[in-house]
Amino acid sequence: MAASTAVRAAVSFTQKFVRVSPDCSACPLYRLNLCTGATDGFTAPNRHLRTSIGVCQSADSSSPEEDERVVNVVYIDRSGQRIPVQARVGENVLYLAHKHGIELEGACEASLACSTCHVYVSSEHYEKLPEPEEREDDMLDMAPMLQENSRLGCQIILTPELDGMELTLPKVTRNFYVDGHVPKPH
């Protein structure tokens, strides 16, 4: 338990300052086959994870089983630019965006307390997402410029059937950055 927390701390610490994708071969958990592969990028792992292993991720892997877990997602940011992103199954849309420098602000760090990670999901994939829980709906109500295909990005976990999903960022969030300020990801 202590070992895993130490590993997690070390890995995330390194990532914050060095900004490299972690090399799984160096991680004792990977070697011991204890890595669940749940990837969250640089930030604290999702609180709902059962084992707090966290952030093992391989940058360029080419093993056959991992190809099935690749999900291609396209982000369309506020200026209209299309940013295709390759992701893994189980990744969180909000942290994926942070990893690729997309301006999706997650002010409350995925704790369902704000509406700043509001995204529009492409309509074909909207139906494939699970029903939002009531707390998500409550927070979504607060988001400006809501549409029928709106969801909170921090609650979308990628699955294989979401391949090809397009996520459009709305023009505004509840925070007033009319001066052009862009918040840094937490």
Place this chain on the structure above:
Amino acid sequence: MNMMNRTLSRKLLRSMCGISNPRLSFAQSAVNTVQGQKELIKSRELEKDELRPLYMDFQATTPMDPRVLDAMLPFQVNYYGNPHSRTHAYGWESESAVEKARKQVADLIGADPREIVFTSGATESNNMSIKGVARFYKAKKNHIITTQTEHKCVLDSCRIMEAEGFDVTYLPVKNNGLIDLKQLEETIRPDTSLVSIMTVNNEIGVKQPIKEIGHLCRSKNVFFHTDAAQAVGKIPVNVNDWKVDLMSISGHKIYGPKGVGALYVKRRPRVRIEPLLNGGGQERGLRSGTVPTPLAVGFGAACEIAQQELEYDYKRVTVLANRLVQKIMSEIPDVVMNGDPDQRYPGCINLSFAYVEGESLLMALKDVALSSGSACTSASLEPSYVLRAIGADEDLAHSSIRFGIGRFTTEEEVDFTVEKCIQQVKRLREMSPLWEMVQEGIDIKSIKWTQH
């Protein structure tokens, strides 16, 4: 009095000496014109011992219940904080008062407090529902259904939606004022987003079959909005039983303060609305703006009182209404009650007196405050579109009077009104040439009137 006014205004103008010259002279000339106009139009004040007229217009507005005023006063002068201030006790106490009021409103209609949004009145709530739902779902759904007897704010919002490119169907009503459920079912299309039908009509008092309409709309997956301004607090209302998705409530129709109302927005299944008022995201983002604490508290208190006294008031109003109608109809012939005799709220009685002009009867009954048609149409010259929709003849539509009976109406007031009404109708009919012709046996409808 006039002299005093003139010197007062001169003193005021002198005190405004700091402002630049052109503005000063403009203000001076403005005051002078007003003074001049005052002398031309003599305001009609009540004579020394003259009493005010009896109030029999409870559909236009209601007096505030003294208990509601008691509840509101502390929040006007003592607990005056902004309910959205999170950081100090003024804010906290105001917020808890608003939340308490929200619960009181929700309890009256059988809803969850989180489903209530405070607005400035039923007009705003109606605007929010129609425009909000239509605009939110406009990508896939383009059709709105309403009736021809709705309140003007609903009809005007629908007309604006038509101008924005939506398709609106105005359903006709039967002669008794009720809508035809089969016709409604046939009108609903796959691209219908909203059906809006009021619960109790404000002009003729007719009560629509809301429960059946609600179930029909839910089965077809269409949102159902009802303007319940005249119904809430007067008849039992339950939004879950009736399967209503949106409901507009007005404060000043249930003995509450003017300037406040509410919109019920269902949470499960969630109804999404594009807000009319944008801002800091208050009221679930649906209606930004500071919630007026004293008004909301008064509204909540009015709802609680209404819930407790609903049954008693209903029985009393029914007795008084029956008394009024029976007395009038037994004394004078050729009186028509507009709207279904059973499916109605008894406190709103619309009677048409044949061969008598409505405006002249209203002026003759100067000791009673009544109206012909709704307050919002009293400025325009057209006869009520509601009466036209139920198929009333032009002449009957012009001679209709609406009697409103409420919580504070007494038996003596009803008797006085009835007596005066009978007296004046008889007098006006004596003077009416049409009445003479009818007495002689001529059929009015067969006459060809010539143009001058």
